[in-house]
Amino acid sequence: MIRLPDEEDVQYAKKQLVEKKKLAAIIGAVLILAVVFFTTDLVNYFNIITQSTNKPELCPLYEPLAPESYLKDNSTLFTILNDEKFRLQSVQKLAKAIQVDTQIGDDQPDVDDAPELWIQFQDFHKYLEDTFPVIYENLEVEYVNTYGLVYTWKGSNTALKPLLLTAHQDVVPVQKDTLDDWTYPPFEGHYDGKFIYGRGSSDCKNVLVGILESIELLISKGYTPSRTVIAAFGFDEESSGRRGAYNIGKHLEKKWGKDSIYAILDEGPGLQKDPVTGQIIAAAATGEKGYTDVIVELTTPGGHSSVPPDHTSIGIMSELAYIIERDPYSPIFTDQNPLLKYLQCLAVNSDKVPTLTKKAILRAGFDKFANGKVVEVISRRAETKYLIRTSQAIDIVKGGEKANALPENVKLTVNHRISVETSSDEIHDHFTSRVIEVAKRHGLGVVSFGKKVFAGDGKSGVFVVSSSQSLESAPVSPSNDTVWKYLAATTRHVFEDAVFTNLTYPIIVAPVVMPANTDTRHYWNLTRNIYRYSPFFSVDLIKDSHIHSVDERLRVDAHLQLIAFFYEYIQNIDTSESDN
Secondary structure, eight states: OOOOOOHHHHHHHHHHHHHHHHHHHHHHHHHHHHHHHHHSTHHHHHHHHTOOOOOGGGSOOOOOOOOHHHHHOTHHHHHHHHOHHHHHHHHHHHHHHHHSOOBOOTTOOOTTTOGGGTTHHHHHHHHHHHHOHHHHHHSEEEEETTTEEEEEEOOSOTTSOOEEEEEESOBOOOOGGGGGGOSSOTTSOOBOSSEEESTTTTTTHHHHHHHHHHHHHHHHTTOOOSSOEEEEEESOGGGTTTTTHHHHHHHHHHHHOTTOOSEEEESOOOEEEOTTTOSEEEEEEEEEOEEEEEEEEEEOOOOBTTSOOSSOHHHHHHHHHHHHHTSOOOOOOOTTSHHHHHHHHHHHHOTTSOHHHHHHHHHTTTOHHHHHHHHHHHHTSHHHHTTSSOEEEEEEEEEOOOTTBOOOEEEEEEEEEEOTTOOHHHHHHHHHHHHHHHHHHHTOEEEETTEEEEOOOSSSOEEEEEEEEEEOOOOOOOSSSHHHHHHHHHHHHHIIIIISTTOSSOOEEEEEEESSOOGGGGOTTTOSOEEEOOOOBOSSHHHHHOTTSTTOEEEHHHHHHHHHHHHHHHHHTOSGGGOO
């Protein structure tokens, strides 16, 4: 017999139904939350929030390292930094260097082809011989391509690779129409008690003089190195170093061999206040962006300006210029760029970086969302945005001869500093695509890097695209080996023990990318440890020093810090323990 459900069964069934509905509601809510979580940015933010910041291995803080001479008697280091007599003597040496005019232009012919264009370097060499007699008495001096200088201070241990310290003798030209804007004449070397003024004061006769001063001082103290020290000074760095450093590099490679140098230190950034943390950070450039000057030339039929075409060659070239500037390159930020390591150093070693920012930085190398957030921050600042993207600057335009004659030829030069993830070929291809875009609208042909890429109508004219020079981004030097450790440890010693003695935090030494190019482009074969690094403090190097501009200047304190660093560094690395 079938039992009919009683009241208790009915209530039980109702309860079960309610429980099922609750469960279904919970499951539905969970599903909705899961959909929202995984289809929106919530999961990305969750990944950032849960990222660990305990990653000291990403950027070790090496303990300050002082040479034995400092531990026995630290008076010399403090004399360099604080003694008024030494200061004035150093000012005089740098001022005399500035007073010798060593301006050079672009694309000067070789020394043998036009010796009159290089004759000023004879005067500079005379200045060096008169100012640093101790150097010339104790070091081997070689002249490469007439005006390139190589000084060799021979060490007693041939098993140790030599150290190479570099700078350049030449300076960029002073524009004649700016002479009245200078507070003091650009080749006077005026000292106002704080700054020394003049062309080359900060780029980079200061580095050249500082190197020689430090070696001269070591010799005067009776120091004899175990590791050979080489100082090499090109004479056309401001024009890509093709006459000076190029030949010096070949000379050193022939003399010492490939991968024969312990490390190279050339001009570059130094110690500065980080804009995010407000802390003093030592930034050594371990890489350089690439470089290319793209030249586009347009030739069209001439004629009388009273019967002009709808668009003259100048108008068409202006259209191209407009298209170029409205099409900036997008940022690219990968672990190929030393800037990522710089930010990681701040993230793991500074308590001034906001926690979420730290976490985003530590994920930026592998997390697209976190990477985008970091890129947003970098791109907001004019001084940092081009560290992660290719820059383009329309620097030269030439065309037209007379007001009543149509311009038959116009030339445009666009300078590019190429991001480390991009090749010059990619830039050339993209540039050509813009030219073709304009050419199609005007029936013009296009010849790009020797190849005809667009025919045109055969009568309106032709674009010709070329490049005067191109350079791929530099190989990135290590920032995690023993050579780097000694660079960082010496920096901490000099600036924590002697310069900023009241700091409440350690100075972080971090790699960065150099947006410009140095003579080191010609020294890649000599070592993998190349550091563009001028170790002196400046709150804002560009604004403080006016490099390449009116009133170029240098804080004398900064110059003394440079000498102090070289003096201690040469001694610190004078051991096999500093080798990799």
